[in-house]
Amino acid sequence: MIEFRSVTKRFTTDVVAVDDFSLVLPSRKITVLVGSSGSGKTTLLRMINRMVDPTSGSIEIDGVDVASLEPVKLRRSIGYVMQNSGLLPHRKVVDNVATVPLLRGVPRKQARREALELLDTVGLSRTLADRYPSQLSGGQQQRVGVARGLAVNPNILLMDEPFGAVDPIVRAELQQELLRLQQELDKTVVFVTHDIDEAFLLGDQVVILRTGGLVAQIGSPTEILARPADEFVASFVGADRGKRALHLENHGGGELVVDSEGRLAGVLTRDTESGAAAQGRAGR
């Protein structure tokens, strides 16, 4: 469990990145911090592994104040995945994945073997192990980044817009991969994004932030969509427009779901039983 207690961060006296932020991030769940630029989401993430220290307030991991831990040691116990992968360009894929275990004193052979296993875990072919990052596609680099984040088998995985720089198709693939991994690995994931669709897809808990690190709403995707706290949230999640503002139209007995621009979203099936029956009939 990660807990933020009245955390404030000022970069200068005028610029407040995060203002009196409190939050509990439950273990083994994905918490997504979502907001536009300047909402302090990355700052919040980076305070967990002490890449940024708060001006006031504290952050606790399982009841231990991170300020009492040595930054380098703390960071080696937490997985970190960033946008543009952040891989070391002069080291081979396998060496990038093994970077932190080697720093922690794992023997070279074992570190290499475990790095190769991690490539399997993130769905990369072992034939890529001896390539350099620049020889991989953006999506492959990002997978290597995830493998590196998992290399020390951390309880906590910090992900800073990890899929922000890849194309939409690869992004969708990586998102599904993360959900699959999370089912297997059960990490406490903190995920930062500006994409509300990504937040709703991945988050068990979603935190919507507004400029200056102020919390607009905290809740599950269902709670946020069902009861947006205010105008800002409603507009941010798009509950008032497009594919999230759906209504019913009756066409000759069949009820169709239509979005705010009149595009057809689907058919309304009254309950699962009749849906299954309909499928069964179609099957015959």
Next chain:
Amino acid sequence: MNLLIESIQWILDPQNYVGGNAIPLRVLEHLGFTVATLLIASAVAIPAGFFIGHTGRGRGLAVSISGAFRAIPTLGLLTLVALSIGIGLGAPYVALTILAIPPILAGAYTGFEAIDRRTIDAARAVGMSEGQIVRGVELPLGLPLLIGGIRSAALQVISTATLAAYLADFGLGRYLFTGLKTRDYAEMLGGSILVILLALALEGIFATIQRFVVPRGVVSSRSRVVRVR
């Protein structure tokens, strides 16, 4: 044209390969002086440059100091130092070290500065200590530019090291000063040609080293771009 032939004859004259004024001896003196100067300058400039490049602190100071150093006329400085510490090799060492520091310093810190900030940030975020970042990330990635700095310092020092002969019986500059005094222009030009050849040879060596130290992952990214084009 005659003079050029005469100077080549002078270079090839077996008489110039014996005694205390032998060409190989002068070449060795000249090279030794250059290498020693570069080592002293590097010992000062590389740690300072790494510090500036790693921390981003003191950059403005470094730029203005090295700018000022570059503007100092070497012969004037040489004379000035010689007046205070006397005739001998001491003054040329001081003057040429000052000449060599700015390019090495610039090579060291620009090498670090040219590295993608996100790479270094990621290295820090996964738990590399500052020392490990310097040794494992900044040094290998910044090395080509550092070698470039040493290369340009070497070129300046090896050509300007002829001035050492102004104050001591030393190096290839001896031929120039003696030739000038005795109006033996073949010797003078011969000495100059030797300095040029030495500079070119050193330049070739450094160009090779510079290519060799570019990290492999970085090389392959370049060749990939070429292939795509």
